[in-house]
Amino acid sequence: MHTHFQTTQSHADPDVIDFGAGHPGDALLPLTLMQAAAAQRLALPDASLLQYGLEQGDGYFRHALAAFLSRRYAAPIDMDHLFVSSGASQALDLICTLYTQPGDVIFVEEPTYFLALRIFADHRLKVTPIATDAQGLDIDALEAALANQRPKLLYIIPTHQNPSGATLPLERRQRLVALSMQHNFLIVADEVYHLLSYAAAPPPALATFADSGTVLGLGSFSKILAPGLRLGWVQAAPQHMTRLYTSGLLDSGGGLNPFTSALVRVVLEEGWEDAYLDKLHATYRQRIAALDAALQAELGDRVHYLTPAGGYFFWLRLPDALDSETLLQRAAAYKVSFRPGVRFSGCGGLRNYMRLSFAFYEDAQLREGVRRLRTALDSLPASV
Amino acid sequence: MHTHFQTTQSHADPDVIDFGAGHPGDALLPLTLMQAAAAQRLALPDASLLQYGLEQGDGYFRHALAAFLSRRYAAPIDMDHLFVSSGASQALDLICTLYTQPGDVIFVEEPTYFLALRIFADHRLKVTPIATDAQGLDIDALEAALANQRPKLLYIIPTHQNPSGATLPLERRQRLVALSMQHNFLIVADEVYHLLSYAAAPPPALATFADSGTVLGLGSFSKILAPGLRLGWVQAAPQHMTRLYTSGLLDSGGGLNPFTSALVRVVLEEGWEDAYLDKLHATYRQRIAALDAALQAELGDRVHYLTPAGGYFFWLRLPDALDSETLLQRAAAYKVSFRPGVRFSGCGGLRNYMRLSFAFYEDAQLREGVRRLRTALDSLPASV
Numbered sequence: 016m017h018t019h020f021q022t023t024q025s026h027a028d029p030d031v032i033d034f035g036a037g038h039p040g041d042a043l044l045p046l047t048l049m050q051a052a053a054a055q056r057l058a059l060p061d062a063s064l065l066q067y068g069l070e071q072g073d074g075y076f077r078h079a080l081a082a083f084l085s086r087r088y089a090a091p092i093d094m095d096h097l098f099v100s101s102g103a104s105q106a107l108d109l110i111c112t113l114y115t116q117p118g119d120v121i122f123v124e125e126p127t128y129f130l131a132l133r134i135f136a137d138h139r140l141k142v143t144p145i146a147t148d149a150q151g152l153d154i155d156a157l158e159a160a161l162a163n164q165r166p167k168l169l170y171i172i173p174t175h176q177n178p179s180g181a182t183l184p185l186e187r188r189q190r191l192v193a194l195s196m197q198h199n200f201l202i203v204a205d206e207v208y209h210l211l212s213y214a215a216a217p218p219p220a221l222a223t224f225a226d227s228g229t230v231l232g233l234g235s236f237s238k239i240l241a242p243g244l245r246l247g248w249v250q251a252a253p254q255h256m257t258r259l260y261t262s263g264l265l266d267s268g269g270g271l272n273p274f275t276s277a278l279v280r281v282v283l284e285e286g287w288e289d290a291y292l293d294k295l296h297a298t299y300r301q302r303i304a305a306l307d308a309a310l311q312a313e314l315g316d317r318v319h320y321l322t323p324a325g326g327y328f329f330w331l332r333l334p335d336a337l338d339s340e341t342l343l344q345r346a347a348a349y350k351v352s353f354r355p356g357v358r359f360s361g362c363g364g365l366r367n368y369m370r371l372s373f374a375f376y377e378d379a380q381l382r383e384g385v386r387r388l389r390t391a392l393d394s395l396p397a398s399v
Numbered sequence: 400m401h402t403h404f405q406t407t408q409s410h411a412d413p414d415v416i417d418f419g420a421g422h423p424g425d426a427l428l429p430l431t432l433m434q435a436a437a438a439q440r441l442a443l444p445d446a447s448l449l450q451y452g453l454e455q456g457d458g459y460f461r462h463a464l465a466a467f468l469s470r471r472y473a474a475p476i477d478m479d480h481l482f483v484s485s486g487a488s489q490a491l492d493l494i495c496t497l498y499t500q501p502g503d504v505i506f507v508e509e510p511t512y513f514l515a516l517r518i519f520a521d522h523r524l525k526v527t528p529i530a531t532d533a534q535g536l537d538i539d540a541l542e543a544a545l546a547n548q549r550p551k552l553l554y555i556i557p558t559h560q561n562p563s564g565a566t567l568p569l570e571r572r573q574r575l576v577a578l579s580m581q582h583n584f585l586i587v588a589d590e591v592y593h594l595l596s597y598a599a600a601p602p603p604a605l606a607t608f609a610d611s612g613t614v615l616g617l618g619s620f621s622k623i624l625a626p627g628l629r630l631g632w633v634q635a636a637p638q639h640m641t642r643l644y645t646s647g648l649l650d651s652g653g654g655l656n657p658f659t660s661a662l663v664r665v666v667l668e669e670g671w672e673d674a675y676l677d678k679l680h681a682t683y684r685q686r687i688a689a690l691d692a693a694l695q696a697e698l699g700d701r702v703h704y705l706t707p708a709g710g711y712f713f714w715l716r717l718p719d720a721l722d723s724e725t726l727l728q729r730a731a732a733y734k735v736s737f738r739p740g741v742r743f744s745g746c747g748g749l750r751n752y753m754r755l756s757f758a759f760y761e762d763a764q765l766r767e768g769v770r771r772l773r774t775a776l777d778s779l780p781a782s783v
Contacts, residue, residue, distance in 0.1 A: 044449040050441035057434035065428040065625035101485055101629070104652035112492070112521055116501055133647030137496055241449035243657035245485070263517030268488035273627035274659055 032384035034353040036375040037177070037327055043298065043374075044241050045282075045291055052281040064277035068270025070260035072099025072248070076276040079283040080248060084234075087210055087292075090223045092250065098259045101245040101271040103207050103233040107131060107170075110203055110231060110249075111138040113262055115167050122160065122169040124152055126330075126359035126368070128177045128205065131170055144361030145169075149321060151176060151183035154190045161198050168201040174217045175208035175326030178359045178370035182324070185218040192221075195229035207235045207247075208326035210292060213300040217325065222250035231255055236279060238327075239292055244275045299327075305378035306371065309385035317392065327374040332367060337395075339369040345395055351387035416768035418737040420759035421561070421711055427682065427758075428625050429666075429675055436665040448661035452654025454644040456483025456632070460660040463667040464632060468618075471594055471676075474607045476634065482643045485629040485655040487591050487617040491515060491554075494587055494615060494633075495522040497642055499551050506544065506553040508536055510714075510743035510752070512561045512589065515554055528745030529553075533705060535560060535567035538574045545582050552585040558601045559592035559710030562743045562754040566708070569602040576605075579613035591619045591631075592710035594676060597684040601709065606634035615639055620663060622711075623676055628659045683711075689762035690755065693769035701776065711758040716751060721779075723753040729779055735771035 056064070064073075071077070074094070081094035100106035115121070117139035123132070125144035135142055143164060146156040152171055171191075173183040183191070195202050204221035222232025235247035249259060259265065270276070282288050306329060307322050318331040333339060339355040346352060356368025373381060440448065448457075455461070458478070465478035484490035499505070501523035507515070509528035519526055527548060530540040536555055555575075557567040567575070579586050588605035606616025619631035633643060643649065654660070666672050690713060691706050702715040717723060723739040730736060740752025757765060 038451055041446040041450070044446040046441065046444075046446045046449060049449065050437075053434075053437040053441055057430065057437055060430075062425040062428040062430045063627075065430060065433065065627040066425070067422055067621075067626040101655070102652045104648055107651075108496070108648045112496060116523070128651075130647065130651035133650050135647070137647045139500070237451075241658075242451040242653060243447075243449040243661075245652065245656060245658065263514065263519070263521045264488055264492045266517050267491075267512075267514035268486045268629065269626060271485070272629060274625075274629065277627075 028350075031350045031352055032376065032380055032387060034351070034371040034384055037372045038237075038242055038374060039295075040375045040377070042377075043295070048282060048287055048291060049241065049278065052278045052285075052287070056278050056281050064274050066273065067268070068273030068276075070265040070270055071256060072097065072270050073273060073276050073280070076280040076283075079280050083283050083288060084250075088220050088223060089216070090219060092223075096225060096250055096252065096256065098249040098251070098256055099271055099276055100233075100235075100247040100249055102237055102242075102247045103205055103235040104130070104134065105245070105271065106233050106247055106249050107134050107203065107205070108137075109259065109262065109264065110168075110201075111135065111140065112264075113258055114201060115140055119167040120164050122157070122164075122166045122200075123361055124171055124176065125361050126178055126356065126365055127170065127361060128172060129354075129358040131205070132361065135170075140167075142361050147176075147179065147181060149181060151179075151181040151187065152191065154187050154194070157191070157194060161194065165198065166200045168203050169195070170203045170205065171221070172205045172208070173221050174206055175211060175323065175328075177208070177326065178328050178354070178356075178368075179330045180321060180323040180326055180328055182217055188218060188221060188224065192224045192227050192230065196227055200229070202230045204230060204232045206232050207238045209234070210239050211295065211299065211327070212325040213296050213303065214324040225251050228252045228254065239295070240279065240282065240288065244272075244279065246272050246275050246279055299373065302373040302376075302378060302381060306373045306381045306385065309382045313385045313389040314392070327372045329371040329373065331369050331371065333369065335367050338366045340366065342369070342391060342395065346388065346391040349387040349391040349394075351384050351391060353388075412734075415734045415736055416760065416764055416771060418735070418755040418768055421756050422621075422626055422758060423679075424759045424761070426761075427679070432666060432671055432675060433625065433662065436662045436669075436671070440662050440665050448658050450657065451652070452657030452660070454649040454654055455640060456481065456654050457657060457660050457664070460664040460667075463664050467667050467672060468634075472604050472607060473600070474603060476607075480609060480634055480636065480640065482633040482635070482640055483655055483660055484617075484631040484633055486621055486626075486631045487589055487619040488514070488518065489629070489655070490617050490631055490633050491518055491587065491589070492521075493643065493646065493648065494552075494585075495519065495524065496648075497646055498585060499524055503551040504548050506541070506548075506550045506584075507745055508555055508560065509745050510562055510740065510749055511554065511745060512556060513738075513742040515589070516745065519554075524551075526745050531560075531563065531565060533565060534571065535563075535565040536571065536575065538571050538578070541575070541578065545578065549582065550584045552587050553579070554587045554589065555605070556589045556592070557605050558590055559595060559707065559712075561592070561710065562712050562738070562740075562752075563714045564705060564707040564710055564712055566601055572602060572605060572608065576608045576611050576614065580611055584613070586614045588614060588616045590616050591622045593618070594623050595679065595683065595711070596709040597680050597687065598708040609634055609636050612636045612638065623679070624663065624666065624672065628656075628663065630656050630659050630663055683757065686757040686760075686762060686765060690757045690765045690769065693766045697769045697773040698776070711756045713755040713757065715753050715755065717753065719751050722750045724750065726753070726775060726779065730772065730775040733771045733775040733778075735768050735775060737772075
């Protein structure tokens with residue numbers, strides 16, 4: 016075995032509790048399940064999963080995915096409105112290539128997922144942040160912005176938002192879709208946390224409004240099965256399906272993930288995905304309770320937040336005068352880390368916010384991490 | 400089982416012999432080998448292949464790939480100069496996003512791979528075709544074009560070209576690299592057929608000139624293992640590695656193929672790739688002989704071509720007055736198909752050429768296909 020070179024994305028010091036890690040820990044990943052799926056599928060005398068696949072994605076897989084989503088979204092999903100991607104990031108990148116040009120204006124939420132901003136930067140798009148509140152995108156603020164600017168698309172994380180955890184209510188979803196039709200812009204809805212709802216069912220996925228012709232809904236197995244599979248989907252109206260699967264990338268390379276989608280088809284058809292998702296829900300529900308209790312006990316009214324009802328994140332507001340990047344620097348000495356709020360801002364704001372993920376660590380580590388955070392906070396001069 | 404919807408890329412009538420199919424038939428694909436690799440890897444208590452992977456690609460995989468390439472290229476390859484892609488098409492798409500803007504001029508060979516032209520069209524690039532001859536790109540023609548135009552990049556298939564089968568000699572490779580440095584353009588070398596050399600060793604891969612800083616070499620497991628894995632690599636100088644793995648797509652999604660690259664690592668480390676490649680060479684060598692003999696017997700001096708020494712394709716020149724699209728329409732009635740030359744032209748030319756792939760069919764079908772082609776040709780009016 017070779018251990019003298021870096022092998023995984025995790026660059027972290029194992030002694031540090033990094034609340035920045037927005038992915039599950041190894042113990043939570045479905046290794047045994049994928050072993051069983053691979054054994055079952057690869058024993059079949061059918062090599063089609065090794066061929067260039069159908070550009071839209073394997074039909075059997077899309078059929079199984081449509082059945083799964085119809086059940087989980089409690090809405091009928093047509094397999095012909097699903098396009099198989101190699102993850103939400105790849106889908107977002109492809110949409111930027113096909114639907115935008117450098118210099119185009121796009122709207123994002125303030126705050127938004129900071130790595131989406133990196134993809135938009137590579138496509139040289141001009142990003143305008145739109146205000147949000149505890150219920151997600153502020154539709155009045157959107158309407159005001161539309162009076163001055165005509166965006167090509169709006170990128171939104173409508174359910175259990177990253178980082179804020181906010182979920183857009185049905186009435187705002189309806190107004191948003193109406194505005195997109197009226198002002199002729201696309202809604203790219205990153206709904207990767209939609210199926211990670213631990214309490215009440217969320218409002219209908221924005222993807223279920225795809226008949227409007229203005230909505231492209233992005234889903235991913237990264238959050239509900241395993242990031243390393245690089246498997247996701249786009250749900251949209253037929254004209255967008257055609258645009259995606261007749262692109263040069265698809266025409267040349269064939270389907271984006273024939274091999275892993277064939278294995279995940281087994282996971283879906285055998286009902287293993289439902290069972291695994293139930294396990295994730297139970298685990299994350301418990302971690303939220305642990306982190307919530309620790310934050311109350313250690314930090315009390317020094318932080319404010321809404322306890323998340325889904326997704327991966329707590330979004331904490333600190334006292335106005337406190338810059339979370341200052342706290343982050345101090346936190347290094349106490350072996351704890353997190354993502355400072357400014358990373359999620361489209362305009363350099365949100366300096367008194369911080370994002371904590373509860374997906375990576377078990378309860379005891381979450382509690383220890385909060386203790387370290389409190390110690391780091393206590394060590395700051397009283398003036399900040 | 401559901402059979403009422405389309406499931407794979409193969410839209411073909413099974414009764415048609417389609418020389419257009421540029422991929423191996425199912426029987427040639429390494430299903431048993433991938434079954435063994437998955438069983439071995441997924442039995443290990445190591446879930447790292449299910450995580451977001453290192454952006455540049457898993458280190459163990461790149462280590463194994465560098466060892467394999469060093470042996471097969473007979474040149475030392477540094478694992479830090481390898482970036483893991485999800486196939487050559489995806490790599491080409493990413494390079495277009497990061498290195499070009501709509502309206503930029505790029506140079507391609509005339510003829511070139513027609514689906515690469517589709518990717519360039521999605522990025523709204525202006526394509527200038529440069530002449531080739533039996534030894535590939537005409538460097539004098541390139542030099543003349545450089546006097547008038549400044550391309551962002553040149554896209555070239557230097558070894559066993561698709562469609563022509565031509566291989567660029569060492570002296571032309573050296574002149575090409577020197578010109579790229581002098582005129583400051585990138586060479587994107589699509590070298591997916593380099594390891595499919597059935598006779599003498601080809602000249603050094605263009606990727607081995609990466610120290611120039613102007614060459615990005617694209618490789619892929621699609622041609623040497625299985626297209627459905629969606630696994631390839633870019634070999635380039637460190638500054639290009641950094642540009643690729645710090646892009647928004649990678650920063651957000653992590654490595655492009657952690658799961659399948661972990662399985663293919665087993666294939667490489669166990670020496671199975673070498674054995675499989677030897678089998679491919681023997682098979683394709685035999686198919687070339689079969690197709691060559693059939694063409695001589697059935698079509699004689701009605702077609703002209705150089706017998707390929709590698710890759711997948713015969714590139715046939717028909718009589719000047721014959722348009723291969725006319726022949727293609729006629730061929731449908733005789734249950735045979737191919738790719739007409741005009742598809743590979745950047746300027747609507749090459750109408751008296753046709754491309755035949757020998758990768759998909761076994762010897763007897765190749766012979767039968769040529770008989771059908773001859774009958775189709777015989778059925779055309781004498782004037783064409």
